[in-house]
Amino acid sequence: xxxxxxxxxxEVRQLIGFTVGDEEYGLELLKVREVIRTRQVTxxxxxxxxxxxxxxxxxxxxxxxxxxERFDLPRAQDTAMTRVIVVEIEGKPVGMVVDSASQVVRVPxxxxxxxxxxxxxxxxxxxxxxxxxxxxxxxxxxxxxxxGRDEMQRIERTLVxxxxxxxxxxA
Numbered sequence: 001x002x003x004x005x006x007x008x009x010x011e012v013r014q015l016i017g018f019t020v021g022d023e024e025y026g027l028e029l030l031k032v033r034e035v036i037r038t039r040q041v042t043x044x045x046x047x048x049x050x051x052x053x054x055x056x057x058x059x060x061x062x063x064x065x066x067x068x069e070r071f072d073l074p075r076a077q078d079t080a081m082t083r084v085i086v087v088e089i090e091g092k093p094v095g096m097v098v099d100s101a102s103q104v105v106r107v108p109x110x111x112x113x114x115x116x117x118x119x120x121x122x123x124x125x126x127x128x129x130x131x132x133x134x135x136x137x138x139x140x141x142x143x144x145x146x147x148g149r150d151e152m153q154r155i156e157r158t159l160v161x162x163x164x165x166x167x168x169x170x171a
Contacts, residue, residue, distance in 0.1 A: 051155055
């Protein structure tokens, strides 16, 4: 019986769901550090356009990515539902502003398909799969590929030039 339980657990992926615009996305739960309410963001000059700024989260300076900007969507005012999902990219914490975040969902692995080929190359670079949850489709993001290495290095250089102790620094 214990083997059956382990086999069932291996056949399910746990995701945290979130929305940006009218679309529903998912992230592997293991990549998510925490979900927080939005807070004051300090603007960061010379950062990539999708970087909204930085926040201080329990003593760590963390860059904040605006997923609306990253996905070329119109800006929107923060609401009571707006959240920041703190994830790990290359082992470093990065916050992503989303319109809302939902509960953790368990999705059987046979409900995932590769991203469709009609997506542009850039979108396919950070979309790992499309999951089917009932009659809904959820785009699964690969956070490691959301920001390119060049963008991460540019953010890091900007933080260092401003005298910040970045959470991004490579040890």
